[in-house]
Amino acid sequence: MTRHSAEARVPVLFVVPAALGLAILLLPLAGLLARAPWNRLGEILGSDGVLTALRLSLLTATLATAICVVCGIPLAWLLARGSFPGRSLLRGLVTVPLVLPPVIGGIALLVAFGRSGTVGSWLESATGTTLPFTTAAVVIAQSFVAMPFLVIAVEGALRGADRRYEDVAATLGASPWTIFRRVTLPAVAPGVLSGAVLCWARALGEFGATITFAGSFPGITRTLPLEAYSAIGAGDAETAIVLSLLMIAVAVAVLALLRDRWMVRG
């Protein structure tokens, strides 16, 4: 029993608020499971609307993640290794979409890239195309909200990496690009991977910025979360519940995938 006495004793006052906290976090999920139309699960998951939304979501979230990786790694490198005035301000700005309500992000995107927007009106006169209501708009909205996840993860990995290997490579005559490709990138690969997974999950769940900036049309802009919202608006609670379960399953899978990196700490 000596081991038992070494454990922290739970203050009695904590029990009730902790139980309430758990109830707030878990009751909604339990409610979904309780009301799920299990006998119609396959039928709803296999319906045209759901499959179309699923395909679109997988495509757009993957494209957005690719954009975030291609643009986010160099951005993270600049923030971690670059030395230029305003660097800390820039780092702050990069994380703004993390704390911004997504619908505000959608309004900002609309004001910038919409038809009457500063960039959007120029784009329309130059190319004759407009972004809102296109699949490209969905990808842009998702990249906007998801990019900070990747940048922060990679920047943290870069700061934690041992720079002496890079210094040695430089003294051996390697070019900056070779150093990045052969030394730095392999060292931060786990950070890139976890950043990309988080980024993908955030893009997959994107709702507010998408519906504001890209609208909602099946096969073009109506991703899984928008399909769920449209289902509940149309009075089809069963489809909404099944879609919610699908999104929760993806979220749990992502957490399981990242568990080894982020959750084993104690």
Add this chain to the structure above:
Amino acid sequence: MPRLAAFAMHTDRKRGVDVGVLQRLLPIGVHCKGVAALLAGAVAAFSGAACSGAGEPDRITVLAAASLTEPFTMLADEVSDDGDVALSFGASSALVEQLRAGARADVLATADTRTMALAVDAGLITGDPIVFARNSLVLAVPAGNPGGVSGLADLARDELRVALCEPQVPCGAAAERMLATAGIDARPDTLEADARDTAGKLALGEVDAALIYRTDVTSAMAIVDVPPEAEVVTEYLVAIVDGASNHRGAEEFIAAVTGATGRRLLAEAGFDTP
């Protein structure tokens, strides 16, 4: 910046819808009572003051179609001299689903007969629904008509940006009827969740044309005529919710809607009243 101003108005109006979203997730009555019960059981001292709203006997809770936002908000101000009126706006089909999920409300007002029939069939209504207003669907364009829209046939033009309501919500069902009558195979770019969302996309100038209610047309928009045979008129119905905690208040509110004040406010908003 007239477009930004119109958008600000739109987001402001959307508050009602946001409340609706909350209610969809957690029906208000259940939510507050549940939290109050938990607190009472746990701390034994809380009287549920934070949740006083839903349980108040003289509060009238009204679920109404999004297109009724303005007249009902003004009517609520006139009705509630002593008690108060809680309004929640959304697509009629979504409101019926909220009731089905257990939302506590006293009055339901829908934008068409089909959604009210859904509520009646589900046993959510007591007594007979009353028709209190009529609205019509119009083809609307942003002021200046940038897409050069001259009639319903233009909605089939692929290069035009077109917004319609989701087919399952009343304004979307009306749009489908109008397009079917005119024999037009429209090419919408977005199907919005309720009438106000559709009007909002037009107010922003992001679409060239939209089928919206006459009552949602603002000074930033213009109406393009449609052939008389394609015109669609929708009927608004109001009814008392079965199990309403404030039955008398519900009767008073419906009396106000169908009475002189209600008819005046509805007419000012552009509705036809019977």
